[in-house]
Amino acid sequence: MSVENAPVVDVDEAAIPVEKKMYYRFESNDKKEFRVSELAIQQSETLNRLVEAMGYTSEDVENKPAIAIENIDGKTLKLVFQWCEHHKGEAIPVDDGSVPKIVEIPEFDAKLMDIDNGLLFKLIWAADYLNIVQLLNVSCKKVANMAQGKTPAQLRRVYLLPSDEEDEAAKRAAQEAQDPRAREVEEEFEERKRQGGNSFF
Amino acid sequence: MNSIPFLRLPFLVIQEVFSMMSLFDIIRLARASKRTKRIVKTVINTIKEYHIEVYIADDYGIGFKNGTSGRYYVYTSKRGHEYSTVGKFIDHEFSISFFKRKFTYHKLDAFKKIFNFCQDLFGDIPSLPLDMNNDDNKLIIDYLKTKQENFDSCEVYINKQKNDEINYFFENIKVAKNLGIYYDIPENFEMNLPENVEKLFVYDSKFLQLEQLLALKSKQIVLNSTNFFFFQKTYIYSNDCSLDIPLKLCSSFYAYFNS
Known part of the structure; x- marks a missing residue:
């Protein structure tokens, strides 16, 4: 899909330059375009540095292609920019090192993250990649909350943790893929052990 | 159940979630x-703020402290009271402790398991508050001795009926930095106080x-409540040699006299 034909998503109408506010255009890896206000971009350290380095004027924003964000899809990026627009102008939190870290999830964020966990997973990756501290905080808090009061067996299901046996099997499969002789050698070793041999060699 | 592939998150994010x-x-x-x-062992070693402690009182377990608040996970052989909160003033500061209790007929065995697991996970446990008002003091001390002979700090709450057990404790467990000994200790009691602990506090001395x-x-x-009426702070501070004075090594000494 060409850039001209790509759907343009206005994340926040207020961000459109009614009063000559500066905004930027971004494009996801599935060619969805977003207009995001300069103030909202400041929530992302990565994007903020990027636009600073590019030094675009308002004309450049209109005339040049949208800034491509190659590894985030449109659905995820829409959530990211919605979050940034809602929290624009807010101070970036500084980690004071307290443990456990106290993070409250505001109502807007809770609603924004009321999504399936596949999308939440992508949102966390995006927040990490774009270095959006507070979005990462609230999304991590949501993941941390999933563990609350769960037994180890429940945690294996919630966090899709492989059991020891599955990990062993995966390790063996990886070894075999690397060296097809590995399984034969292992079987030979087991056979010799059964026959009472002390040493493989 | 809605699930998320936790281990496929970036390591720094996993660290964040843990925090x-x-x-x-x-x-x-x-x-x-x-x-x-x-993974937990790797991540936890990067988070130094966890202050883990053994908890021995009527119930046994472990806990962690963060500033003035503490959270404890303990095994109990009494039914009911699954959760409780205890608040108290210590040094003019209000501290609050949250308890989660799990019922078991074998609280000592359960404690040993959780202690083993935590020691494996976090390394040596630095702190030991020990309320001797329980039936297993000697068994607990014997067990701790096999697992970890030294603790950085310890608060011992003495039970008058079990005076011999406090000496058994000091004979077997070493406290390196801070030792607090609390509540009414009989006047004629011969306690084998450890001599090398850095800071010593005795509630009733x-x-x-x-x-x-x-x-x-x-x-x-x-x-606190010392019988040494003849001591004066100034006397100690002046390092008067007539006392022959190992206390010269002592940078600060406070005695609160019986009125």
């Missing part, structure tokens, strides 16, 4: 598989003999 979890959720996560245990006091090599000593 927001309660310690007990982290411990349960470590118990989910060998791999998660390895009427039992303490002058000879014993002078043998202490602590850097800081605080005695």
Whole structure:
């Protein structure tokens, strides 16, 4: 899909330059375009540095292609920019090192993250990649909350943790893929052990 | 159940998630598989703020402190009271402790398991508050001796009926930095106080003999309700040699006299 034909998503109408506010255009890896206000971009350290380095004027924003964000899809990026627009102008939190870290999830964020966990997973990756501290905080808090009061067996299901046996099997499969002789050698070793041999060699 | 592939998150994100979890959720996560245990061990070593302690009182367990609040996970052989909160003033500061209790007929065995697991996960446990008002003091001390002979700090709450057990404790467990001994200790009691602990606090020090006091090599000593009427702060600070004075090593000494 060409850039001209790509759907343009206005994340926040207020961000459109009614009063000559500066905004930027971004494009996801599935060619969805977003207009995001300069103030909202400041929530992302990565994007903020990027636009600073590019030094675009308002004309450049209109005339040049949208800034491509190659590894985030449109659905995820829409959530990211919605979050940034809602929290624009807010101070970036500084980690004071307290443990456990106290993070409250505001109502807007809770609603924004009321999504399936596949999308939440992508949102966390995006927040990490774009270095959006507070979005990462609230999304991590949501993941941390999933563990609350769960037994180890429940945690294996919630966090899709492989059991020891599955990990062993995966390790063996990886070894075999690397060296097809590995399984034969292992079987030979087991056979010799059964026959009472002390040493493989 | 809605699930998320936790181990496929970036390592720094996993670290973030851990920093927001309660310690007990982290411990349960470590118990989910060998791999998660390895990850928890790796991450937990990067978070130094966890202050883990053994908890021995009527119930046994472990806890962690963060500033003035503490969270404890304990095994109990009494039914009911699954959760409780205890608040108290310590040094003019309000501290609050949250308890989660789990019923078991074998609380000592359960304690040993959780202690083993935590020691494996976090390394040596620095702190030991020990309320001797329980039936298993000697068994607990014997067990701790096999697992970890030294603790950085310890608060011992003495039970008058079990005086011999406090000496058994000091004979077997070493406290290196801070030792607090609390509540009413009989005046005629001969306590084998450790001499090399850095800071010593005794709530009721009427039992303490002058000879014993002078043998202490602590850097800081605080005695409440002492019988040493002849002591004056200035006297100690002036390092009067007539006292022959190992207490010269002591940078601060406070004695609060019986009125």
